[in-house]
Amino acid sequence: AQKITQTQPGMFVQEKEAVTLDCTYDTSDPSYGLFWYKQPSSGEMIFLIYQGSYDQQNATEGRYSLNFQKARKSANLVISASQLGDSAMYFCAMRDFNTNAGKSTFGDGTTLTVKP
Amino acid sequence: DAGITQSPRHKVTETGTPVTLRCHQTENHRYMYWYRQDPGHGLRLIHYSYGVKDTDKGEVSDGYSVSRSKTEDFLLTLESATSSQTSVYFCAISIAGGPDTQYFGPGTRLTVL
Numbered sequence: 001a002q003k004i005t006q007t008q009p010g011m012f013v014q015e016k017e018a019v020t021l022d023c024t025y026d027t028s029d030p031s032y033g034l035f036w037y038k039q040p041s042s043g044e045m046i047f048l049i050y051q052g053s054y055d056q057q058n059a060t061e062g063r064y065s066l067n068f069q070k071a072r073k074s075a076n077l078v079i080s081a082s083q084l085g086d087s088a089m090y091f092c093a094m095r096d097f098n099t100n101a102g103k104s105t106f107g108d109g110t111t112l113t114v115k116p
Numbered sequence: 117d118a119g120i121t122q123s124p125r126h127k128v129t130e131t132g133t134p135v136t137l138r139c140h141q142t143e144n145h146r147y148m149y150w151y152r153q154d155p156g157h158g159l160r161l162i163h164y165s166y167g168v169k170d171t172d173k174g175e176v177s178d179g180y181s182v183s184r185s186k187t188e189d190f191l192l193t194l195e196s197a198t199s200s201q202t203s204v205y206f207c208a209i210s211i212a213g214g215p216d217t218q219y220f221g222p223g224t225r226l227t228v229l
Contacts, residue, residue: 004158035217045159045206045220091158095218103149103174104208104218106158 002027004092006107013082014115020067021077021110023092031097034075035104036066040088048090051075082114119143120221122207128227135194137224139207141187148190149208149218150174150182152201159206165190197228 003026013019025034036048051059051066059066067076079086092107119142129135139148147166151159151174161174163182171182179201183191194201207221 033216037220043204043223043225045208045223047217047219050217093158093218103161103164104159106160108156108158 002029002032002094002096002105004094004105004107006092006110008110009108010111010113012113012115013079015084016081018078018080019082019112021079021090021092021112023075023077023107025073025075025092025094027073027094027096029096029098033095033097034066034068035093035095036064036075036077037091037093038086038088039091039109045091049077079112084114084116087112087114120207120209120219122205122221122224124224125222126225128229129197130229131198132196135197135226135228137192137205137207137226139190139192139221141190141209143209144187145209145211146187147210148184149210150180150190150192151206151208152176152203153206153223154203162192162205194226197226199228202226202228 005024032053034051038046049059049061049064049066051068058068063080065078089109089111091109093104095104121140123138149164150162153159160176162180165171165184181193205224208218210218
């Protein structure tokens with residue numbers, strides 16, 4: 001069974017600084033994808049970034065990068081140059097490649113607060 | 117924008133009444149999912165569909181049923197709502213069933229009194 005662990009219930013960061021949100025995962029499948037979503041206070045789930053288990057390089061999307069350490073089973077999200085609008089809850093999720101429908105497993109989330 | 121709408125967006129109902137939530141997509145994606153989100157937690161899969169009339173259970177399917185008679189619509193039914201089903205319900209789609217991204221609808225906030 002898949003499991004996602006986010007150990008930081010809440011994080012604070014000063015505006016314009018970088019922050020790392022932790023995510024560890026557990027799976028027996030060799031092929032999987034890792035995702036990060038942002039959920040602002042308005043409630044919608046916004047896709048941020050994706051990393052495949054066979055990708056050789058860490059994924060980047062603008063100010064977001066994913067620090068993927070396969071041997072340690074970690075997929076930490078790095079947000080550079082934090083902005084006030086980054087204040088939200090962030091979820092790490094995993095999908096495996098081997099099931100018929102690629103169901104996702106989510107962590108419990110980390111609430112990020114950006115201070116001015 | 118993945119073209120996903122959910123209706124209703126908010127609903128208050130009483131224990132024991134049936135409730136149906138609708139997810140509608142405009143881009144003919146094969147895979148659709150229903151998740152629930154409870155305070156302080158991530159999303160948990162209720163049911164999913166991999167085609168018209170093809171559905172299967174997720175990890176928290178008890179008390180829920182689904183139907184998909186058309187590609188664009190995926191219905192979630194609470195046969196007899198209970199207070200434990202008070203939650204925010206998200207519909208999601210994916211283009212393929214494997215490593216591709218899931219995109220989510222705006223959510224439905226359901227309160228069962």
